[in-house]
Amino acid sequence: MMNIIRRDPRAEWIARNRLHPLHTAMQTKGETSWMGPNGVIRKNPHAVGFIGPNGIKRIDRSGAQQGGSNKGAVTREALQLPLHRIEQPSFHIVVVPDMLGGRLSSHDRDLLGLARKLAGAEGAVLAVLFGDYKETALDTAGVDRLLHLEGSEYEGYAPEQRLQALVAVEHHFKPRHWLVPDSRGGGAELGRRLAAKLDERPATRVWQVDEARCTGRAGAGREDLQRPLPKLILAAAECAEPVAETRHEVLPVELQVVVARSLPRLEDLGPVAVDPAQIPMAESEFILSGGNGVKDWDLFHRAAQVLGATKGASRVAVDDGFMPRHCQVGATGTWVTARVYLAVGISGAIQHLQGIGACDKVVAINLDPGCDMIKRADLSVIGDSAAILQALMERVATYRQGGQRDAA
Incomplete structure (x- = not known):
């Protein structure tokens, strides 16, 4: 007597719907490909690390890779992550995150993931933070060295003063690459100011980087521009996968030069009340x-x-x-x-x-x-x-x- 394999349409629908509460339970752990009924190998496009037909690696935004909303589990797992330590880095990759509200945004974490990719095993990721911050997970975000610039001159809207500090970082550390978020939170303006100061032609709206080239959006976002990898990169969101498998030292460093004070041409009048x-x-x-x-x-x-x-x-x-x-x-x-x-x-x-x-x-x-x-x-x-x-x-x-x- 032949056994007939009966389908469960509801289970198949839940397995396809990543937002359904039972979606995770319906997934076979680690299953990214399987043999279909007609002998064709089928792949799960929602699996973490899935590489699409254009060679683009899928980024996990569901939170499952880092434990979702279970913050306690994430903290315990983070303590077990291997420590990535670089005693004497051959070069630095400098990242200037927006740090809106004193915390790393998802865009900032993508940027640090891209910096970690460019740094490899010999380079160190140097994060430059201005003013007070509240972020406590810099180690699991991929920061090897931390330069914290404090002072009232960096508070509020102070692009010229921050630019003076970044120029000092350029002279002291001589980084191989600068990574700045191409965002409305201040990164887009600061990155373009830095490009003009360093006389560099930056790559803007970058969303993909390989060993020697980068790809950025052009015009209304309908076309891509490829060019050799420049020194200054203004990256878009989801430019890389955030760091999730290693911890880093976050060693504090200091500038050996005095940061020049900018001329008081701009005055921050504080936030404007908006309905x-x-x-x-x-x-x-x-x-x-x-x-x-x-x-x-x-x-x-x-x-x-x-x-x-x-x-x-x-x-x-x-x-x-x-x-x-x-x-x-x-x-x-x-x-x-x-x-x-x-x-x-x-x-x-x-x-x-x-x-x-x-x-x-x-x-x-x-x-x-x-x-x-x-x-x-x-x-x-x-x-x-x-x-x-x-x-x-x-x-x-x-x-x-x-x-x-x-x-x-």
């Missing part, structure tokens, strides 16, 4: 988003005003008429890249999780501890959303009043 409601969600750094679990929408709007957050919503909240259509977050709405995304009463539909995939930190407030948004979140608060928002508003008001008293 969060006028900031497009695609550009907002802090979003307060409400879903079906929000019962008091007046409190939600007051909380957004007190917190200074841009308001967003799930599709259910928009369809029910609680929020306008332009506030919808998700694959069928707006894809957001906020540094903090506060989801209130949102269960976490697949389309919504797709829309917040590029957010740095996700905070979820929900009554259901088993919902998909709680699984995605970096920080979860289980409880009534109205009570939690009210307590959060009171804490913020107390904090601001304390700051005003200290200033007085």
Whole structure:
């Protein structure tokens, strides 16, 4: 009697859907290729390290490679990573990350991964940081040497003073390559200023680098330009895979020369107050988003005003008429890249999780501890959303009043 192998369409659908909560359980560990029913070898294009038909290695953005949202597991695994130590480097690769908010962004980590690739076994990755920073994972990001330049002259918008410091780094370390993020966070401007100062023709919007050549976007991004690898590279996001398999020393170094003070031609007048409601969600750094679990929408709007957050919503909240259509977050709405995304009463539909995939930190407030948004979140608060928002508003008001008293 012949045995008939029956297919499970639902299991196959879950195995294809990387955002489904059961996706990982459906995967065969380590399986990247298998024999199809017709004898054709099939490959998993979503596997980490998959090389596509154009020779481009796929970068894992799901968080699975570094433990996802399980921060404790990541810390324990990081302690077991082998230490990559370079006693006497033959050359330096200097990286100037944006460090927005004092922390490494995903773009910065991609840049450090590219620097690690260019440094090889003999070179050292030197990170140049300005002012105060809060990042504590520089060792697992691929930093071999750290040059921390402190002082009030580097705070705020000070491109000319920072340029003077980078020129001093050039004279002292004589790096083989400079890597700067081609971003709106300051890297694009600083990199072009450095290119003019060093009389170098930089490669901009670089997204792929090999041993002797680099590839960058041109025009509206529809064409690629290839050129020999220059000394100064302004790299785009996802230019390389972040460092994930080694730890590094992060040895502090100092400049042996005095950094010249720039002429006070620019004056930083501080941040300008902007109404969060006028900031497009695609550009907002802090979003307060409400879903079906929000019962008091007046409190939600007051909380957004007190917190200074841009308001967003799930599709259910928009369809029910609680929020306008332009506030919808998700694959069928707006894809957001906020540094903090506060989801209130949102269960976490697949389309919504797709829309917040590029957010740095996700905070979820929900009554259901088993919902998909709680699984995605970096920080979860289980409880009534109205009570939690009210307590959060009171804490913020107390904090601001304390700051005003200290200033007085």
